[in-house]
Amino acid sequence: MNDTTAKAEQVRLSALRAMSPTRRLSMALGWSQSVREMSRAGLRRQYPDCSEQDLNRLMAERVLGTELALKVYGPLNSHG
Numbered sequence: 001m002n003d004t005t006a007k008a009e010q011v012r013l014s015a016l017r018a019m020s021p022t023r024r025l026s027m028a029l030g031w032s033q034s035v036r037e038m039s040r041a042g043l044r045r046q047y048p049d050c051s052e053q054d055l056n057r058l059m060a061e062r063v064l065g066t067e068l069a070l071k072v073y074g075p076l077n078s079h080g
Contacts, residue, residue, distance in 0.1 A: 053077060
């Protein structure tokens with residue numbers, strides 16, 4: 001599903017191509033940070049009584065997947 005017109009997409013791509021690689025990387029890192037913050041806020045709403053340790057573990061599960069998060073960080077302490 002695409003909600004962008006072909007002309008708008010051309011403008012967007014032209015603007016991205018005109019940016020330096022450093023600027024594009026900076027934007028991508030900013031977007032990534034925003035996604036992590038929104039994800040963490042969602043977990044905090046879902047588990048309001050969750051400890052910081054378990055919140056970090058839940059974030060790892062979202063990023064790494066359940067199997068790898070379990071191997072790396074072990075089981076959840078209070079919300080498993």
